[in-house]
Amino acid sequence: MQVALLGGSFNPPHVGHLMAATYVHATQDVDEVWLMPSWQHPFGKQMEPFEHRVAMCDALCAETSGWLKTSRIEQEPGLSGRTVDTLTLLVARHPDIRWSIIIGSDILRDLPHWKDFHRIEELSRVMVLNRAGYPAPNTLGPPLAEVSSTLIRDLLARGEAPSDLVPARAIAYAREHGLYGLKRTP
Ligand SMILES: Nc1ncnc2c1ncn2[C@@H]1O[C@H](COP(=O)(O)OP(=O)(O)OP(=O)(O)O)[C@@H](O)[C@H]1O
Numbered sequence: 562m563q564v565a566l567l568g569g570s571f572n573p574p575h576v577g578h579l580m581a582a583t584y585v586h587a588t589q590d591v592d593e594v595w596l597m598p599s600w601q602h603p604f605g606k607q608m609e610p611f612e613h614r615v616a617m618c619d620a621l622c623a624e625t626s627g628w629l630k631t632s633r634i635e636q637e638p639g640l641s642g643r644t645v646d647t648l649t650l651l652v653a654r655h656p657d658i659r660w661s662i663i664i665g666s667d668i669l670r671d672l673p674h675w676k677d678f679h680r681i682e683e684l685s686r687v688m689v690l691n692r693a694g695y696p697a698p699n700t701l702g703p704p705l706a707e708v709s710s711t712l713i714r715d716l717l718a719r720g721e722a723p724s725d726l727v728p729a730r731a732i733a734y735a736r737e738h739g740l741y742g743l744k745r746t747p
């Protein structure tokens with residue numbers, strides 16, 4: 562089996578994540594895509610609690626026929642969000658799976674600060690998706706949606722409803738739990 566990992570803060574998840582996962586599943590030789598929310602972020606990004614972000618990722622997965630899953634692997638003791646360590650654990654735990662790592666082209670500028678990226682390339686196929694606004698050589702596919710979690714948090718802070726940028730079930734969950742300063746709904 563071939564699995565592609567899409568790691569991120571998912572704070573909140575949005576249609577860009579869904580499009581990225583769908584694109585990879587539809588065009589690459591991949592059986593499943595696993596969303597892999599950060600438990601703690603290596604560069605110290607502040608995020609809503611892990612359980613809420615997992616639940617919103619599950620809401621994205623519900624939009625698919627079962628090939629998209631959420632992995633809680635990053636909460637394992639001993640991991641710190643460094644992808645090479647997470648991948649090493651996954652490789653040991655699932656020797657039957659062949660791994661790919663999905664990253665958006667915005668991440669390319671951060672890679673010099675990643676731990677042991679060469680080892681990640683040894684353990685997996687790295688797919689760099691063409692994220693709109695971040696052109697780079699050797700990316701995969703057409704530019705994907707111009708949307709970010711930062712934009713969505715900004716819209717929510719201004720009292721706007723980003724209903725065209727976040728899958729409905731995910732925004733409903735965020736509202737139900739009063740995330741991102743949203744007024745809690747029963
Ligand atoms: N619109 C998009 N198109 C392509 N890749 C994306 C898109 N949005 C996110 N990604 C990729 O998904 C992964 C996880 O992204 P993340 O959860 O940090 O979302 P983000 O929108 O970049 O968040 P933030 O705005 O909070 O930094 C990264 O590899 C990122 O490049």
Ligand SMILES: O=C(O)c1ccc[n+]([C@@H]2O[C@H](COP(=O)([O-])O)[C@@H](O)[C@H]2O)c1
Nearest residue numbers: 568569570603642643644645674675676
């Ligand atoms: O391995 C590293 O050193 C490393 C450094 C920064 C980020 N990452 C991973 O990159 C993924 C996307 O991160 P981000 O910054 O877009 O939320 C997420 O799974 C992080 O754990 C990994």
